[in-house]
Amino acid sequence: MAGRKDLMKGNINSLLLCLISQQPMYGYQIMKELEGRSQGYFKFKEGTLYPALHRLEKAGLVTGRWQPFSGGRQRRYYHITEKGRATLAEKTVEWQDFFTAMNLVFKPITP
Protein backbone atom coordinates (compact mmCIF):
# COMPACT_ATOMS: atom_id res chain seq x y z
CA MET A 1 0.00 0.00 0.00
CA ALA A 2 2.80 2.37 -0.87
CA GLY A 3 1.97 5.64 -2.55
CA ARG A 4 2.27 9.32 -1.99
CA LYS A 5 3.45 8.79 1.55
CA ASP A 6 6.61 7.10 0.37
CA LEU A 7 7.21 9.82 -2.19
CA MET A 8 7.59 12.40 0.53
CA LYS A 9 10.41 10.47 2.05
CA GLY A 10 12.24 8.61 -0.63
CA ASN A 11 12.68 9.48 -4.22
CA ILE A 12 16.00 7.70 -4.01
CA ASN A 13 14.42 4.40 -4.93
CA SER A 14 12.93 5.95 -8.05
CA LEU A 15 16.23 7.48 -9.09
CA LEU A 16 18.09 4.21 -8.58
CA LEU A 17 15.53 2.18 -10.49
CA CYS A 18 15.58 4.71 -13.30
CA LEU A 19 19.34 4.49 -13.78
CA ILE A 20 19.57 0.73 -13.39
CA SER A 21 16.71 0.25 -15.85
CA GLN A 22 18.83 1.83 -18.57
CA GLN A 23 21.86 -0.36 -18.01
CA PRO A 24 23.29 -2.53 -15.25
CA MET A 25 25.32 -0.41 -12.87
CA TYR A 26 27.38 -0.78 -9.73
CA GLY A 27 27.09 1.38 -6.64
CA TYR A 28 29.96 3.75 -7.07
CA GLN A 29 29.05 4.29 -10.70
CA ILE A 30 25.50 5.16 -9.72
CA MET A 31 26.73 7.80 -7.30
CA LYS A 32 28.82 9.47 -9.99
CA GLU A 33 26.16 9.11 -12.64
CA LEU A 34 23.48 10.69 -10.45
CA GLU A 35 25.76 13.56 -9.59
CA GLY A 36 26.64 14.09 -13.25
CA ARG A 37 23.13 13.94 -14.65
CA SER A 38 21.72 16.24 -11.99
CA GLN A 39 24.58 18.69 -12.57
CA GLY A 40 25.92 18.20 -9.08
CA TYR A 41 22.62 18.36 -7.23
CA PHE A 42 22.36 14.74 -6.06
CA LYS A 43 25.33 13.76 -3.95
CA PHE A 44 24.26 10.69 -2.08
CA LYS A 45 26.38 9.44 0.75
CA GLU A 46 27.47 5.82 0.71
CA GLY A 47 25.57 5.28 3.93
CA THR A 48 22.46 6.25 2.00
CA LEU A 49 23.18 4.53 -1.30
CA TYR A 50 24.26 1.04 -0.33
CA PRO A 51 21.47 0.36 2.16
CA ALA A 52 19.04 1.63 -0.48
CA LEU A 53 20.42 -0.82 -3.05
CA HIS A 54 20.14 -3.62 -0.51
CA ARG A 55 16.52 -2.69 0.14
CA LEU A 56 15.75 -2.77 -3.57
CA GLU A 57 17.39 -6.16 -3.91
CA LYS A 58 15.55 -7.56 -0.91
CA ALA A 59 12.31 -6.31 -2.43
CA GLY A 60 13.09 -8.13 -5.66
CA LEU A 61 13.27 -5.00 -7.79
CA VAL A 62 16.92 -5.48 -8.74
CA THR A 63 19.41 -8.33 -8.61
CA GLY A 64 23.08 -7.81 -7.79
CA ARG A 65 25.88 -9.80 -9.39
CA TRP A 66 29.53 -9.69 -8.44
CA GLN A 67 31.80 -9.15 -11.39
CA PRO A 68 35.60 -8.90 -11.26
CA PHE A 69 37.30 -6.36 -13.47
CA SER A 70 40.91 -5.84 -14.49
CA GLY A 71 42.71 -5.47 -11.21
CA GLY A 72 41.42 -7.06 -8.09
CA ARG A 73 38.47 -5.25 -6.51
CA GLN A 74 35.06 -6.67 -7.25
CA ARG A 75 32.14 -4.66 -8.48
CA ARG A 76 28.55 -5.50 -7.73
CA TYR A 77 26.43 -4.82 -10.80
CA TYR A 78 22.73 -4.35 -10.27
CA HIS A 79 20.27 -5.47 -12.94
CA ILE A 80 16.62 -4.47 -12.98
CA THR A 81 13.93 -7.14 -12.75
CA GLU A 82 10.50 -7.28 -14.32
CA LYS A 83 9.02 -6.32 -10.99
CA GLY A 84 11.49 -3.47 -10.79
CA ARG A 85 10.48 -2.20 -14.19
CA ALA A 86 6.81 -2.26 -13.21
CA THR A 87 7.58 -0.42 -9.99
CA LEU A 88 9.56 2.20 -11.88
CA ALA A 89 6.56 2.86 -14.11
CA GLU A 90 4.35 3.35 -11.04
CA LYS A 91 6.92 5.57 -9.36
CA THR A 92 7.19 7.73 -12.44
CA VAL A 93 3.47 8.40 -12.44
CA GLU A 94 3.55 9.03 -8.71
CA TRP A 95 6.33 11.57 -9.12
CA GLN A 96 4.43 13.41 -11.80
CA ASP A 97 1.29 13.49 -9.66
CA PHE A 98 3.30 14.72 -6.74
CA PHE A 99 4.95 17.62 -8.45
CA THR A 100 1.71 18.55 -10.13
CA ALA A 101 0.11 18.76 -6.68
CA MET A 102 3.05 20.71 -5.29
CA ASN A 103 2.87 23.22 -8.10
CA LEU A 104 -0.87 23.61 -7.70
CA VAL A 105 -0.27 24.82 -4.16
CA PHE A 106 2.94 26.71 -4.79
CA LYS A 107 1.87 28.54 -7.92
CA PRO A 108 -0.36 31.12 -6.22
CA ILE A 109 2.59 32.53 -4.25
CA THR A 110 3.85 34.79 -7.02
CA PRO A 111 0.76 36.14 -8.76
Add this chain to the structure above:
Amino acid sequence: MAGRKDLMKGNINSLLLCLISQQPMYGYQIMKELEGRSQGYFKFKEGTLYPALHRLEKAGLVTGRWQPFSGGRQRRYYHITEKGRATLAEKTVEWQDFFTAMNLVFKPITP
Protein backbone atom coordinates in the same frame (compact mmCIF):
# COMPACT_ATOMS: atom_id res chain seq x y z
CA MET B 1 22.51 23.75 7.56
CA ALA B 2 19.23 22.65 6.09
CA GLY B 3 18.90 22.21 2.35
CA ARG B 4 18.22 19.50 -0.13
CA LYS B 5 18.34 16.84 2.57
CA ASP B 6 15.27 18.23 4.26
CA LEU B 7 13.44 18.49 0.98
CA MET B 8 13.49 14.76 0.53
CA LYS B 9 11.65 14.27 3.74
CA GLY B 10 9.47 17.20 4.42
CA ASN B 11 7.82 19.44 1.95
CA ILE B 12 5.08 19.86 4.50
CA ASN B 13 6.82 22.82 6.06
CA SER B 14 6.99 24.54 2.69
CA LEU B 15 3.33 23.92 1.99
CA LEU B 16 2.30 25.21 5.40
CA LEU B 17 4.43 28.33 5.13
CA CYS B 18 3.08 28.98 1.67
CA LEU B 19 -0.55 28.91 2.79
CA ILE B 20 0.00 30.86 5.99
CA SER B 21 1.98 33.51 4.10
CA GLN B 22 -1.12 34.33 2.08
CA GLN B 23 -3.39 34.79 5.05
CA PRO B 24 -3.51 33.74 8.70
CA MET B 25 -5.04 30.28 8.97
CA TYR B 26 -5.93 27.74 11.63
CA GLY B 27 -5.04 24.06 11.51
CA TYR B 28 -8.29 22.54 10.37
CA GLN B 29 -8.63 25.17 7.69
CA ILE B 30 -5.16 24.40 6.39
CA MET B 31 -6.01 20.72 6.05
CA LYS B 32 -9.07 21.50 3.96
CA GLU B 33 -7.32 24.18 1.95
CA LEU B 34 -4.40 21.92 1.06
CA GLU B 35 -6.76 19.16 0.02
CA GLY B 36 -8.78 21.55 -2.09
CA ARG B 37 -5.93 23.29 -3.85
CA SER B 38 -4.15 20.03 -4.66
CA GLN B 39 -7.40 18.55 -5.98
CA GLY B 40 -7.47 15.91 -3.28
CA TYR B 41 -3.83 14.90 -3.46
CA PHE B 42 -2.66 16.23 -0.10
CA LYS B 43 -4.61 14.72 2.75
CA PHE B 44 -2.52 15.30 5.83
CA LYS B 45 -3.44 13.52 9.01
CA GLU B 46 -3.88 15.58 12.14
CA GLY B 47 -1.00 13.69 13.70
CA THR B 48 1.15 15.08 10.91
CA LEU B 49 -0.25 18.58 10.70
CA TYR B 50 -0.37 19.75 14.30
CA PRO B 51 3.13 18.65 15.28
CA ALA B 52 4.38 20.32 12.09
CA LEU B 53 2.68 23.59 13.05
CA HIS B 54 4.19 23.36 16.53
CA ARG B 55 7.64 22.83 15.00
CA LEU B 56 7.21 25.89 12.80
CA GLU B 57 6.14 27.95 15.78
CA LYS B 58 9.03 26.75 17.91
CA ALA B 59 11.38 27.66 15.07
CA GLY B 60 9.94 31.18 15.01
CA LEU B 61 8.58 30.91 11.47
CA VAL B 62 4.96 31.39 12.49
CA THR B 63 3.14 32.64 15.57
CA GLY B 64 -0.10 31.14 16.79
CA ARG B 65 -2.90 33.19 18.36
CA TRP B 66 -6.03 31.82 19.95
CA GLN B 67 -9.17 33.44 18.63
CA PRO B 68 -12.72 32.63 19.71
CA PHE B 69 -15.43 32.56 17.09
CA SER B 70 -19.22 32.55 17.27
CA GLY B 71 -19.97 29.49 19.29
CA GLY B 72 -17.52 28.17 21.79
CA ARG B 73 -14.57 26.28 20.34
CA GLN B 74 -11.35 28.22 19.98
CA ARG B 75 -9.33 28.40 16.82
CA ARG B 76 -5.59 28.88 16.75
CA TYR B 77 -4.68 31.17 13.89
CA TYR B 78 -1.12 31.04 12.63
CA HIS B 79 0.53 34.17 11.28
CA ILE B 80 3.76 34.15 9.32
CA THR B 81 6.78 36.00 10.69
CA GLU B 82 9.54 37.83 8.82
CA LYS B 83 11.79 34.87 9.42
CA GLY B 84 9.07 32.60 8.09
CA ARG B 85 8.74 34.65 4.95
CA ALA B 86 12.48 34.49 4.34
CA THR B 87 12.45 30.74 4.90
CA LEU B 88 9.58 30.34 2.48
CA ALA B 89 11.57 32.17 -0.20
CA GLU B 90 14.50 29.80 0.34
CA LYS B 91 12.26 26.76 0.35
CA THR B 92 10.66 27.82 -2.91
CA VAL B 93 14.03 28.03 -4.63
CA GLU B 94 15.03 24.69 -3.11
CA TRP B 95 11.89 23.06 -4.41
CA GLN B 96 12.49 24.37 -7.92
CA ASP B 97 16.09 23.16 -7.84
CA PHE B 98 14.95 19.81 -6.60
CA PHE B 99 12.39 19.12 -9.26
CA THR B 100 14.74 20.43 -11.92
CA ALA B 101 17.31 17.86 -10.75
CA MET B 102 14.68 15.11 -10.60
CA ASN B 103 13.56 15.84 -14.12
CA LEU B 104 17.13 15.90 -15.40
CA VAL B 105 17.51 12.32 -14.25
CA PHE B 106 14.01 11.15 -15.07
CA LYS B 107 13.74 12.68 -18.52
CA PRO B 108 16.01 10.21 -20.32
CA ILE B 109 13.68 7.30 -19.51
CA THR B 110 11.32 7.97 -22.39
CA PRO B 111 13.52 9.11 -25.24
Add this chain to the structure above:
DNA sequence: ATAAATACCTAGCTGTTCTAGGTATTGAGG
Protein backbone atom coordinates in the same frame (compact mmCIF):
# COMPACT_ATOMS: atom_id res chain seq x y z
C1' DA C 1 55.94 6.31 0.76
C1' DT C 2 51.73 8.21 0.86
C1' DA C 3 47.81 10.40 -0.52
C1' DA C 4 43.65 10.15 -3.23
C1' DA C 5 40.43 7.80 -5.83
C1' DT C 6 37.97 3.64 -6.41
C1' DA C 7 34.78 0.19 -4.38
C1' DC C 8 32.17 -1.95 -0.95
C1' DC C 9 29.94 -2.34 3.79
C1' DT C 10 27.33 -1.55 8.59
C1' DA C 11 25.91 0.01 13.40
C1' DG C 12 23.59 3.53 15.49
C1' DC C 13 21.48 8.26 15.82
C1' DT C 14 18.15 11.62 14.51
C1' DG C 15 13.99 13.27 13.07
C1' DT C 16 9.63 12.97 10.25
C1' DT C 17 5.42 10.89 9.56
C1' DC C 18 1.71 7.86 10.61
C1' DT C 19 -1.26 5.28 13.86
C1' DA C 20 -4.39 5.57 17.18
C1' DG C 21 -5.98 7.30 20.59
C1' DG C 22 -8.02 11.56 23.48
C1' DT C 23 -11.07 16.20 24.53
C1' DA C 24 -14.90 19.41 23.41
C1' DT C 25 -18.62 22.04 20.72
C1' DT C 26 -22.20 22.61 17.16
C1' DG C 27 -25.84 21.34 14.07
C1' DA C 28 -28.54 17.97 11.43
C1' DG C 29 -31.39 13.74 11.14
C1' DG C 30 -34.17 10.28 13.03
Add this chain to the structure above:
DNA sequence: CCTCAATACCTAGAACAGCTAGGTATTTAT
Protein backbone atom coordinates in the same frame (compact mmCIF):
# COMPACT_ATOMS: atom_id res chain seq x y z
C1' DC D 1 -34.28 14.01 22.79
C1' DC D 2 -30.42 11.66 21.37
C1' DT D 3 -26.93 10.33 18.38
C1' DC D 4 -23.91 10.99 14.74
C1' DA D 5 -21.02 13.74 11.78
C1' DA D 6 -18.34 17.64 11.26
C1' DT D 7 -15.53 20.96 13.34
C1' DA D 8 -11.33 21.91 16.11
C1' DC D 9 -7.49 20.90 18.81
C1' DC D 10 -3.91 17.74 20.98
C1' DT D 11 -0.19 13.81 22.08
C1' DA D 12 2.37 9.38 22.88
C1' DG D 13 4.46 5.81 20.56
C1' DA D 14 6.00 3.13 16.53
C1' DA D 15 8.17 2.76 12.10
C1' DC D 16 11.55 3.74 9.02
C1' DA D 17 14.54 6.61 5.83
C1' DG D 18 18.73 9.00 5.56
C1' DC D 19 22.88 10.70 7.70
C1' DT D 20 27.12 10.24 10.58
C1' DA D 21 31.05 7.99 11.14
C1' DG D 22 33.32 4.51 11.18
C1' DG D 23 35.50 0.10 8.76
C1' DT D 24 38.09 -2.91 4.72
C1' DA D 25 40.83 -3.29 0.44
C1' DT D 26 43.02 -2.13 -4.17
C1' DT D 27 45.08 0.90 -7.68
C1' DT D 28 47.26 4.98 -9.32
C1' DA D 29 49.41 9.34 -9.07
C1' DT D 30 52.58 12.35 -6.49
